[in-house]
Amino acid sequence: MDIYDKAILLAALDSEYCQLSHGPFDTRENHKAVDFLVCPLGYREGEGVEVQVRELTIPICSDCADGLHDEEWTLLYCLNCLASQWILRPISRLRYRHNLIWLGSCPHCAETFGGISFNEPASLHSTCH
Numbered sequence: 001m002d003i004y005d006k007a008i009l010l011a012a013l014d015s016e017y018c019q020l021s022h023g024p025f026d027t028r029e030n031h032k033a034v035d036f037l038v039c040p041l042g043y044r045e046g047e048g049v050e051v052q053v054r055e056l057t058i059p060i061c062s063d064c065a066d067g068l069h070d071e072e073w074t075l076l077y078c079l080n081c082l083a084s085q086w087i088l089r090p091i092s093r094l095r096y097r098h099n100l101i102w103l104g105s106c107p108h109c110a111e112t113f114g115g116i117s118f119n120e121p122a123s124l125h126s127t128c129h
Contacts, residue, residue, distance in 0.1 A: 009036050009057060018061035020075065021084045033059035037068070039079070039102055068099050075100045081109035 018031035037058040056079070060068075067073045067086065074087040074096040083106060089096050 013059070016059035018064055019058050019082075019084075020060055020064045020077075021086065022063075031061035031063065034062045035060055035065055037077075037100075039077075041079070071099075074098060076103055076106070077101070078103045078106040078109060080105040083108055 013033050013035070016033035018033050020037075022031060037060050039056040039058070041054050041056050058077070064075075068075060072089050074089055074092075076085045076087060077100065078084070079102055087094075087096055
């Protein structure tokens, strides 16, 4: 993402709300977006180098941005149906090591598993620290 795309996204934050799950009884309109989570999607080879085709941008609130850097939380995000779920690592049956796990599909939207990919906190979003 170049600097112009980042500026356009940040200018649009005034009208955006967090698109991540905050629980089953919470509405997204209660959480004003402060940044975007960016997921690179698709690659093609161009002149011997892999070139990113497009990016998925997800508005996130300050609580979610903090959660992405908290070692007690893991965010699962389905790229197929755009559902998200927070996992509290200390009480989880599974041992998660990543802050963010991108799912190719999830049990809610597909009968077959679509794969996973990971991000480390430093590369998650455009402006949050």
